[in-house]
Amino acid sequence: MFFKDIIGQQEIKQHLRQSMHDGYIPHARMLTGTEGVGKVALALAYARYLCCTDRNVEDACGTCPSCIKFNKLIHPDLHFVYPIVKNDKKKKEICDDYLKEWREFVLKNPYFNYNLWLEFIGAENSQGLIYARESDEIIHKINLKAYESQYKIILVWLPEKMHESCANKLLKMIEEPPANTVFLLISEAPDMVIGTIQSRTQRLHVPPVDKESMTARLKELTVGTSNRMEERLQEELVHLANGNYLRLLELLDNTDDRHEFLELFKSIVRCSWRKNLKKMRSNADIFAAMGRDRQKAFLSYSNNLIRENFFYNLRIPEINYINREEAEFSNNFSPYVKEGNVIGLIDEFTLAERHIESNVNPRMVFFDLSLKIAVLIKQK
Numbered sequence: 001m002f003f004k005d006i007i008g009q010q011e012i013k014q015h016l017r018q019s020m021h022d023g024y025i026p027h028a029r030m031l032t033g034t035e036g037v038g039k040v041a042l043a044l045a046y047a048r049y050l051c052c053t054d055r056n057v058e059d060a061c062g063t064c065p066s067c068i069k070f071n072k073l074i075h076p077d078l079h080f081v082y083p084i085v086k087n088d089k090k091k092k093e094i095c096d097d098y099l100k101e102w103r104e105f106v107l108k109n110p111y112f113n114y115n116l117w118l119e120f121i122g123a124e125n126s127q128g129l130i131y132a133r134e135s136d137e138i139i140h141k142i143n144l145k146a147y148e149s150q151y152k153i154i155l156v157w158l159p160e161k162m163h164e165s166c167a168n169k170l171l172k173m174i175e176e177p178p179a180n181t182v183f184l185l186i187s188e189a190p191d192m193v194i195g196t197i198q199s200r201t202q203r204l205h206v207p208p209v210d211k212e213s214m215t216a217r218l219k220e221l222t223v224g225t226s227n228r229m230e231e232r233l234q235e236e237l238v239h240l241a242n243g244n245y246l247r248l249l250e251l252l253d254n255t256d257d258r259h260e261f262l263e264l265f266k267s268i269v270r271c272s273w274r275k276n277l278k279k280m281r282s283n284a285d286i287f288a289a290m291g292r293d294r295q296k297a298f299l300s301y302s303n304n305l306i307r308e309n310f311f312y313n314l315r316i317p318e319i320n321y322i323n324r325e326e327a328e329f330s331n332n333f334s335p336y337v338k339e340g341n342v343i344g345l346i347d348e349f350t351l352a353e354r355h356i357e358s359n360v361n362p363r364m365v366f367f368d369l370s371l372k373i374a375v376l377i378k379q380k
């Protein structure tokens with residue numbers, strides 16, 4: 001990761017470079033902000049910049065021995081701390097036991113979140129934590145001599161997931177760090193980090209990515225692919241992503257689905273309203289042919305759409321994240337989503353999703369759902 005690879009965030013990049021040129025290298029920084037804005041990417045670019053032996057004003061060189069090791073995240077003076085899930089059978093107890101997976105994951109895309117990481121290590125149903133024992137590992141690492149670089153860097157991703165006793169020891173290290181040690185903490189919930197750590201780190205808030213930079217990246221992603229899209233749609237995706245690059249990627253993945261899902265949803269509502277049993281059956285066939293993953297995706301899409309329609313009634317544009325096509329539909333549909341039935345509708349879609357997960361016959365699930373919608377939608 002270089003500064004040039006980061007989407008937007010010009011001010012933060014400039015601040016990090018400039019402070020270094022001014023000789024101001026805080027021994028503990030905390031980058032805060034929501035997911036998908038590039039906090040890890042910024043921390044990695046900064047770490048690379050600090051260690052590069054041939055950096056220029058703008059960025060690291062990319063060719064010195066330090067940069068070459070950064071390309072694979074194998075620089076001996078770069079250490080990582082991140083939430084893990086203990087696995088006694090596989091003898092995975094500390095962060096370094098997951099180091100191979102971590103490097104692969106971060107190199108694939110430095111824009112990620114907690115759930116994606118847990119999914120990557122096959123632990124999506126568990127709680128990822130930075131366990132108490134990790135503090136011994138960190139102490140050991142900061143007491144090592146810097147091998148090759150002037151600085152030793154400890155990057156702590158999500159310190160809010162840290163066990164209290166580990167956090168207390170980390171605090172001591174931050175209070176009295178050995179020379180040339182730089183802690184880079186990356187937090188999405190800084191208020192959940194112990195106050196004494198918060199007050200002893202130099203805080204840098206990373207805002208949502210600006211629209212121009214998002215649009216530029218989206219163009220790069222879609223040029224020359226089947227995903228090439230008209231400007232109007234691009235604008236829409238950037239608006240919906242709301243400064244979160246991860247969300248943009250997700251939206252890009254779902255563009256085609258979204259249109260198809262909306263059409264099916266419209267059809268369900270229409271035939272539920274008219275109690276058109278024949279059409280309900282043929283819709284159930286369409287649904288059954290989708291396959292389990294897309295069935296689940298459709299149900300969760302529908303659930304969101306119901307929520308959005310409820311908000312749509314309240315006319316608060318900032319919390320509406322529907323596209324133009326959906327907005328056209330919502331103009332007619334939203335008056336039917338009311339206080340009296342919104343919870344019921346959401347419950348029915350959630351239940352259907354659960355039934356699909358437990359392998360209930362999709363035709364039956366869908367037909368049942370259509371009947372329940374027919375009742376709920378007419379409620380006063």
Ligand SMILES: [Zn+2]
Pocket residue numbers: 051052053054055060061062063064065066067
């Ligand atoms: Zn270099």
